[in-house]
Amino acid sequence: MMDAINKRVSYDIGCMKSLRKLPDKVALRFMDMMTRYMSDPSSNGLNLETVEGAKDSSIKSLRVDQGYRAIAFEVARDIMFVHVNEHDKAYRWAGNRRVKLDPDTNRIRVVEELDVTVVETEPQGAEEPRLFSTVTDKRLKALGVPAEEMPAVRALTSIEGLETAEEGFDPLTYQILYALAAGYSDEEVYALTGVPEETETAPETPLTDLTFDQMIETAESRQTIFIPEDEKELRRVFEEGLEGWRVFLHPDQRKIAYRDYNGPAMVRGGAGTGKTVVAMHRAKHLADQIEQDLTQTGQRVLLTTFTTSLAQDIEANLRTLCPEHLAARPPRIEVINLDRWVSQFLKRKSFAREVAFFGEARDRLDQIWREVFDDHELPEGLSEPFIRAEWAQIVQAKGLMDQRAYLKVSRAGRGTPLDRRKRAALWGIFADYRARVVSEGLAEPDDAYREAIEILSSEAPNLPYAGVIVDEAQDMGEQAFRLIRAIVPEGPLGDRNSLFIVGDAHQRIYGRRASMAGCGINVRGRSKRVRLNYRTTQEIRSWAVSVLEGVSVDDLDEGSDTLKGYVSLLHGVSPELVSSTSEVEELKGVSTWIRSLPSENVRLSDIGILCARRADVDRVSAALQGDGIETVVLQAGADDRSVPGVRITTMHRAKGLEFFAVAIPFLSESAFPPPGALKSAVDAADREDILTQYRSLLHVAATRAKKALRVSWSGTPTKLINDHAPNLG
Numbered sequence: 001m002m003d004a005i006n007k008r009v010s011y012d013i014g015c016m017k018s019l020r021k022l023p024d025k026v027a028l029r030f031m032d033m034m035t036r037y038m039s040d041p042s043s044n045g046l047n048l049e050t051v052e053g054a055k056d057s058s059i060k061s062l063r064v065d066q067g068y069r070a071i072a073f074e075v076a077r078d079i080m081f082v083h084v085n086e087h088d089k090a091y092r093w094a095g096n097r098r099v100k101l102d103p104d105t106n107r108i109r110v111v112e113e114l115d116v117t118v119v120e121t122e123p124q125g126a127e128e129p130r131l132f133s134t135v136t137d138k139r140l141k142a143l144g145v146p147a148e149e150m151p152a153v154r155a156l157t158s159i160e161g162l163e164t165a166e167e168g169f170d171p172l173t174y175q176i177l178y179a180l181a182a183g184y185s186d187e188e189v190y191a192l193t194g195v196p197e198e199t200e201t202a203p204e205t206p207l208t209d210l211t212f213d214q215m216i217e218t219a220e221s222r223q224t225i226f227i228p229e230d231e232k233e234l235r236r237v238f239e240e241g242l243e244g245w246r247v248f249l250h251p252d253q254r255k256i257a258y259r260d261y262n263g264p265a266m267v268r269g270g271a272g273t274g275k276t277v278v279a280m281h282r283a284k285h286l287a288d289q290i291e292q293d294l295t296q297t298g299q300r301v302l303l304t305t306f307t308t309s310l311a312q313d314i315e316a317n318l319r320t321l322c323p324e325h326l327a328a329r330p331p332r333i334e335v336i337n338l339d340r341w342v343s344q345f346l347k348r349k350s351f352a353r354e355v356a357f358f359g360e361a362r363d364r365l366d367q368i369w370r371e372v373f374d375d376h377e378l379p380e381g382l383s384e385p386f387i388r389a390e391w392a393q394i395v396q397a398k399g400l401m402d403q404r405a406y407l408k409v410s411r412a413g414r415g416t417p418l419d420r421r422k423r424a425a426l427w428g429i430f431a432d433y434r435a436r437v438v439s440e441g442l443a444e445p446d447d448a449y450r451e452a453i454e455i456l457s458s459e460a461p462n463l464p465y466a467g468v469i470v471d472e473a474q475d476m477g478e479q480a481f482r483l484i485r486a487i488v489p490e491g492p493l494g495d496r497n498s499l500f501i502v503g504d505a506h507q508r509i510y511g512r513r514a515s516m517a518g519c520g521i522n523v524r525g526r527s528k529r530v531r532l533n534y535r536t537t538q539e540i541r542s543w544a545v546s547v548l549e550g551v552s553v554d555d556l557d558e559g560s561d562t563l564k565g566y567v568s569l570l571h572g573v574s575p576e577l578v579s580s581t582s583e584v585e586e587l588k589g590v591s592t593w594i595r596s597l598p599s600e601n602v603r604l605s606d607i608g609i610l611c612a613r614r615a616d617v618d619r620v621s622a623a624l625q626g627d628g629i630e631t632v633v634l635q636a637g638a639d640d641r642s643v644p645g646v647r648i649t650t651m652h653r654a655k656g657l658e659f660f661a662v663a664i665p666f667l668s669e670s671a672f673p674p675p676g677a678l679k680s681a682v683d684a685a686d687r688e689d690i691l692t693q694y695r696s697l698l699h700v701a702a703t704r705a706k707k708a709l710r711v712s713w714s715g716t717p718t719k720l721i722n723d724h725a726p727n728l729g
C-alpha cells in the first residue's frame with residue numbers, strides 16, 4: 001500500500017460537470033473534503049471503497065454524504081475523480097467504466113463498455129435514422145473514438161440525444177462526436193481535439209510505453225483532466241465555477257506555454273484563439289521557475305501590452321490563475337503597458353522631457369510643426385501631411401538620428417519616391433523640428449523609447465527581468481521591439497526563455513509595423529500558431545475574415561500570414577447585415593435588435609455597440625437611452641461587467657474585449673472609413689495602407705462577438721464590406 005501522502009489527486013472535466021448538476025451543499029461538501037485532504041492527507045484520509053461487480057478493479061467510490069458518492073480511479077499513486085452523483089446512479093455509472101491508456105490520442109480515456117445487446121433493445125426503433133450512419137467505424141476510430149464506445153455511438157439518433165448522453169461518453173469522445181454532428185471536417189476535428197493526424201511524425205518516446213502517471217501529465221490528457229498544484233488552486237477552481245480556460249488548455253496551448261525555448265519565441269493566431277490565455281500561462285510558467293530556483297530569487301517576468309486596458313484585464317485574470325506570483329514581495333509577475341513602463345523607467349533615470357503621449361503635449365507638437373512649416377519652403381511636390389508621415393513612419397520609426405542615415409535608409413512601402421536632393425532638403429526640416437521639440441522640453445513616444453534603449457545599452461542597469469512576454473505585438477513599432485530586446489539582452493549564457501511574443505498582424509490597427517528579425521529578435525524555428533477559435537462562431541468568424549479578403553498580411557517577421565485553416569469551437573447564426581434608409585432608422589433598428597436578444601441568457605453588459613468614431617459613441621448612447629435602454633460608455637480602464645448597461649465604445653477601445661452580441665452601426669460608404677481618415681492620405685500607397693487599417697479595424701470589431709453580430713449602414717454600404725459576404729445579396 002502506498003502512503004496517502006504520496007497520492008496525487010486529479011479531476012476530469014466530466015467530474016466537474018457532474019458536480020455542477022448537484023445541490024450546492026453536496027458540491028461544497030465534496031470540495032471541502034478534497035481541499036482538506038490536499039492540505040493534510042494524513043489526517044484527512046480518503047476512504048475509497050471498492051465498487052462491487054465493477055468491470056475495472058481500479059474504480060473506487062467515496063462517500064460524500066449519506067446520499068451521494070464520488071467515483072474515482074485509483075491507479076498507483078494517482079486518484080482521478082471522474083463522476084459525482086446520487087448513490088445508486090453513481091454505482092450504476094461506475095459499473096461498466098474502464099480507464100484506458102490510449103496511445104493513439106496520447107490520453108487517459110474513461111470509457112464505458114456497453115453490452116451490445118442492451119443498446120440494440122433501446123426504444124428508439126430500428127428504422128429511426130442514426131446520427132452517425134454515414135460515418136464509418138474506421139473514420140471514427142481515426143478521429144479518436146475508442147472501440148469500446150462504438151456501440152453507444154451507433155445508438156445515437158440526434159444531437160439532442162448526444163447532448164443528453166454526454167455523461168455516458170469519455171470527454172474527448174464527446175467533443176469529437178459533437179464536432180462531427182455539427183458538420184466539421186476531419187481536419188477541423190483534429191484541430192479541435194488536438195489529436196495528431198496519422199500522417200504526422202511519430203513522437204520520440206513511444207507512447208505505448210507511458211504509464212498511467214506519465215500519461216495523465218501529457219498536454220493532451222490535460223485538455224480534460226485538471227491536476228491541482230495545491231489546495232488553494234483547487235479551491236479557486238471549485239469556487240470560480242468552470243471557467244474552462246484557466247485549467248483545461250488545448251494541448252497546443254499547453255505545449256507552447258509550458259516548455260523551455262533556446263531563444264525568443266513567437267505565437268501567432270487569429271482573433272479569439274486564446275493567445276492572451278497562452279501569454280498568461282507562459283507568465284505563470286516562468287514565475288513558477290523563478291519561485292523554484294533560488295538563483296533567480298528577486299527576479300520577475302514582465303508581461304507587457306500595447307494598450308492599458310488589456311494590461312488591466314490580464315492582471316485581473318492572473319489574480320485568479322496564479323495570485324501567489326502577484327502577491328509575492330517583490331511580485332514575480334509585473335503587468336504593464338509598454339508606454340507606461342517607458343515613462344516610469346525614464347522618470348527613475350531623471351529624464352527631464354515630457355513624453356507627448358496624448359492631450360496638450362500632443363497639441364504642442366502640432367503647433368511646433370506649424371512653426372517649422374512657416375519657416376521652411378517645402379520640397380517641390382511634397383505636402384505637409386506627407387512630410388509629417390515621412391517623419392513618423394521612417395525617421396522616428398527607424399530611430400534615424402543624422403542626415404547620413406536618412407539618405408541611406410530603405411523607404412520600402414512608402415509610395416512617393418524621394419531622390420537624394422529631396423531627402424537632404426527634408427532633413428533640414430526634420431532637424432529643425434527635432435531641435436524645437438527638445439528645446440520645449442518635449443519628447444515623442446519614439447524618442448522616449450530610443451532614449452530608454454540608449455540608457456539600457458550604455459549603463460546596462462541590472463533590471464530584475466528573467467523574461468519578457470509581449471501581447472498585441474502587431475501594434476508595436478520597431479523602437480518598442482528594440483527596447484524589449486534591450487530589457488532582456490542576449491547574455492553570455494545565451495538567450496533561454498528571454499522573449500515570448502504574441503500577436504496577429506490581421507488585427508493591426510495603429511499603422512505601426514516591425515519585423516522581429518529587423519529588431520534583433522530571432523524567432524526562427526520557435527514560431528507557433530494556435531488555430532482553434534474559442535470566442536467566435538464559425539459564421540461570424542468567416543464574415544470577419546471576408547472583410548480582409550485580398551489583403552496581404554505579414555507574420556510579424558519577414559514572412560506572410562493567412563487566416564486559412566482556423567476552426568471555431570462554436571456554430572451559430574449568420575451575421576445580420578441590415579440596410580436602412582436613414583441613421584435614425586438605423587439606430588431604431590439597433591434598439592429593436594437589443595430587445596430581441598434573449599434576456600434570460602444575455603445581460604445588457606454582454607452587448608457591445610462599436611463605432612468607428614468617438615463622436616458616434618455619444619450619439620448612439622443618447623439614442624438608446626432615448627429608447628429606454630440603459631447604456632455604459634466605456635472609458636479607459638477595465639470594464640466591470642457587474643455594472644448594468646449596453647456597452648458603447650470605439651472599435652479601437654474594443655480591442656481585446658469580447659461580448660455575447662455586437663452591433664456595428666454606421667458602415668455606410670460615406671462614414672466608413674471616416675472621411676477625415678482618407679483625407680490625410682499623402683499618396684496612393686498611403687491611401688491603401690489606411691484602407692487596410694480600417695479593414696483590420698472592422699475585422700477586430702466583428703471578432704469581438706461571441707454569438708451574435710449585427711452590421712448596419714444607411715444608404716450605400718462601405719466598399720470594405722465584401723460583396724460576397726453572406727446575406728448581402
Ligand SMILES: Nc1ncnc2c1ncn2[C@@H]1O[C@H](COP(=O)(O)OP(=O)(O)OP(=O)(O)O)[C@@H](O)[C@H]1O
Binds near residue numbers: 273274276656
Ligand atoms: N483552452 C481554452 N478553453 C476554453 N476557453 C478558452 C481557452 N483558451 C481561450 N479561451 C477563451 O477564448 C476567448 C479568447 O481568448 P483570448 O482573449 O486569449 O484570445 P486572443 O487570441 O488573445 O484574442 P484576440 O486576439 O481577439 O484579442 C476568451 O474568452 C478565453 O477565455
